[in-house]
Amino acid sequence: MKKLNPEFYRRDVLEVAPDLAGKIIVRTFDDGTQVKLRITETEAYRGEEDKACHAHKGRTKRTDVMYRQGGTIYVYLIYGIHWLLNIVTGGENNPQAVLIRCVENYDGPGKLTKALGIDKSFNYEKIYDSDRIHIEQDNYTPEIINAKRVGIDYAGKIWANKSWRFIDKKKK
DNA sequence: TCTCCGATTCACT
């Protein structure tokens, strides 16, 4: 097991997203217990030109975190109910993020954040420099398949049809 | 200030 370097996250989101599939999220709770879950599905959101990306309208209070250095955690509330976990990629002033869509045993982005106890207090946390959460890799090699992104029909055909969703076929 | 709406999930029909 080894922790991923900050440099891992500073590449283009379309490289980081498929690379994150098959990696392991390690959540350390306050009482010291750890929960480890392998990532089985990710999605890429890339820059201001991507209409499905929250940053497509420019830098705002909400999207500021996506303009930060890769490896920063972006958590936000959707439908007033669920927290979604994202990891910022690329360098500064380059708004990209990977959505962690599924992990093993938890099929859905809202479910995995509930399982890991993630809420907005994780926003701006560094995934490579946090006591509460980090990502490890072992010798596992996933079998990645591509698919269209989900739940973003509002972004229009061009962006909704981008195959920027990465699934580990072995775990499905 | 006020209104609209979403990177979802779950309970019903």
Next chain:
DNA sequence: GTGAATCGGAGAA
């Protein structure tokens, strides 16, 4: 298959 739950951000006024 359909619709409700529920809240913070963004844009309009």
